[in-house]
Amino acid sequence: MNTFLWIGYFTVTIWSIVNIIFYGQRSTKMISWSLTVIILPFLGPVLYYLFGINRRKFKLFKLKQTEKRKLYSETYKELKGGEKSVHDFDNYKHDKIASLIRKNSYFAPYEGNKIDLLNNGEEAFGAIFEAIEKAEKFIHIQYYILEEGKLLDRFYDLFSKKVKEGVEIRMLYDSLGSHSLRGKVVKRFKDIGVKAFSSMPIRFGNLLFTLNYRNHRKIVVIDGKVGFAGGFNVSDKYVDPISNLGLWQDLHLRLEGPVVNSLQRIFIKDYHFAGDEDILLNDTYFPKIEAHGTSIAQVVSSGPDSKYPAIMQQYLAMINTAKKSICIANPYFIPGMPVREALQIAALSGVEVNLLTPKVSDSLLAKYSMFSGFEALLDVGANIYLRPDFSHSKVIIIDGEIASVGSGNFDYRSFEHNFETNVLVYDKEIAQKIEKFFFGHCKKEILLEKESFKKRSIYFKFMEGLAKFFSPLL
Numbered sequence: 001m002n003t004f005l006w007i008g009y010f011t012v013t014i015w016s017i018v019n020i021i022f023y024g025q026r027s028t029k030m031i032s033w034s035l036t037v038i039i040l041p042f043l044g045p046v047l048y049y050l051f052g053i054n055r056r057k058f059k060l061f062k063l064k065q066t067e068k069r070k071l072y073s074e075t076y077k078e079l080k081g082g083e084k085s086v087h088d089f090d091n092y093k094h095d096k097i098a099s100l101i102r103k104n105s106y107f108a109p110y111e112g113n114k115i116d117l118l119n120n121g122e123e124a125f126g127a128i129f130e131a132i133e134k135a136e137k138f139i140h141i142q143y144y145i146l147e148e149g150k151l152l153d154r155f156y157d158l159f160s161k162k163v164k165e166g167v168e169i170r171m172l173y174d175s176l177g178s179h180s181l182r183g184k185v186v187k188r189f190k191d192i193g194v195k196a197f198s199s200m201p202i203r204f205g206n207l208l209f210t211l212n213y214r215n216h217r218k219i220v221v222i223d224g225k226v227g228f229a230g231g232f233n234v235s236d237k238y239v240d241p242i243s244n245l246g247l248w249q250d251l252h253l254r255l256e257g258p259v260v261n262s263l264q265r266i267f268i269k270d271y272h273f274a275g276d277e278d279i280l281l282n283d284t285y286f287p288k289i290e291a292h293g294t295s296i297a298q299v300v301s302s303g304p305d306s307k308y309p310a311i312m313q314q315y316l317a318m319i320n321t322a323k324k325s326i327c328i329a330n331p332y333f334i335p336g337m338p339v340r341e342a343l344q345i346a347a348l349s350g351v352e353v354n355l356l357t358p359k360v361s362d363s364l365l366a367k368y369s370m371f372s373g374f375e376a377l378l379d380v381g382a383n384i385y386l387r388p389d390f391s392h393s394k395v396i397i398i399d400g401e402i403a404s405v406g407s408g409n410f411d412y413r414s415f416e417h418n419f420e421t422n423v424l425v426y427d428k429e430i431a432q433k434i435e436k437f438f439f440g441h442c443k444k445e446i447l448l449e450k451e452s453f454k455k456r457s458i459y460f461k462f463m464e465g466l467a468k469f470f471s472p473l474l
Helices: 002-023 027-039 043-052 059-075 092-105 121-133 150-164 183-191 204-210 260-275 310-321 337-348 364-371 374-379 412-417 428-440 450-454 458-473
Strands: 110-118 138-143 168-173 195-198 219-222 226-230 252-256 295-302 325-329 352-358 383-387 395-398 402-406 420-426
Touching: 002 027, 002 043, 092 295, 092 310, 092 402, 092 420, 110 121, 110 428, 121 150, 121 219, 121 226, 121 252, 138 150, 138 260, 150 168, 150 183, 168 260, 183 195, 195 260, 219 260, 226 260, 226 402, 226 420, 252 260, 252 420, 260 295, 295 310, 310 337, 310 395, 310 402, 310 412, 310 420, 325 428, 337 352, 337 374, 352 428, 364 458, 374 383, 374 450, 395 428, 402 428
Parallel strands: 138 168, 168 195, 325 352, 352 383
Antiparallel strands: 110 252, 110 295, 138 219, 219 226, 226 252, 295 420, 325 395, 395 402, 402 420
């Protein structure tokens, strides 16, 4: 029996290491996975098989998932009939970032948008429910997390009313993110006429694809005219302090104008692959949108189907073009060496680097992984603020001119494995409003002092080192 176990151990271990050598993309991840499969007999190879294999390199995955989604994206590279709304920048900084996003995400920057900031749960869901009340033709919603509670009940009540008025409703959710959502709850929505699907259903036939690649987007589109995007999920912890972390904070955007079509394109593509209903070519869902404001906005979309890691490239481009200041708010700041070094270079070259992240976290592994990189940033003069409450916001602002709000975290999962959506706002007034929110939390008493941080306990340093080992796998 022992002989068979040893043979099995060596076989799966060698198979795993060979795959890591052939298909690994980054040396740090290759080393981490190699040690994992060696140190953890059988469990290590299983974890690698589920979470580590780069399936984009495999023909089966490429044909059935990635290539179809890429083709779908390229079908509508520009807003139909909206060429006049595409903005051409004469500012080098803006043009450099916008050109990158246009090439790696297929989304142009559009002018003529009205953008409202929604800075807490009451504001965000109040605005969303108000827009749903006014819906006349269709409602499209997509969330990583749908949780049972009063917010979801409110969606149900509104949907029941709107379906009776003849409004079409489509709803997407992520199977893993919405794991607590019971089947009977989904059936309840379907019974009233809502077309509800998991965007990444966890089934035996596609387990290897769906378990590691999650749809982390948060999008609402009403009649193709009003859109919402940001970091909020449908969970009561945003409106009631029911979590052990207290009331969760976040930031969302309400959008009106041509940029809403970009959000609609993302939803339609995800919906097509979840529900197999091809509504892309129906112009009903892409009405011509006139200007509603003066803001320029551009959507950034990234995922396993992307040719490039667009979210990471967006963040790197913003960091590299900043001249005066960089402000980052993120609950999972585990960026990897390229982004970390870009921030160090920025700080060393005189750019003021500010990081705002929660002192507490819903994930101990994420917390220790974050803290493991703080010393290197403190050494180059970056300011790190640890806010006492839990903020789920994913925000980056450069030079008080350009701001990004969305679902993309500063970690490997958002950069490589998740389907994410950010909205870039090229509007100094809005960027400075977001910056004001940011610095409203950056009190002197929560500024991390370099010398005191270096004196943290041996246990804390050990946990950081242990978490750093696993951070490339997050």
